[in-house]
């Protein structure tokens with residue numbers, strides 16, 4: 191009887207411990223781009239962008255020692271070439287969460303490949319990089 195109760199309590203504790211909130215470790219890379227001496231990693235929980243609202247994390251790490259790099263002010267903008275009309279553009283709102291780590295949201299009205307431009311300006315200087323990411 192008492193043994194059963196202890197086992198039950200243990201299971202409850204294990205269940206509670208086993209379901210932490212989403213952490214950095216749960217993030218899957220969407221795309222990693224090397225730009226000069228930093229790696230720019232775009233990531234989220236699913237590892238891909240979808241139509242509609244997306245939350246993501248943008249991380250800057252040193253190519254040398256893999257440590258986070260504080261790149262200062264960061265912006266992320268996307269553009270989609272649309273035949274016969276002006277490109278469809280969408281920008282992200284980014285907030286710094288930790289040095290080299292930025293949390294952002296972006297809204298895509300449709301699917302298709304996006305040309306992504308990331309720019310930064312801070313203690314290590316200015317930089318920018320471009321890469322393509324599909325919106326599924």
Ligand SMILES: [Cu+2]
Nearest residue numbers: 270272278300
């Ligand atoms: Cu479009």
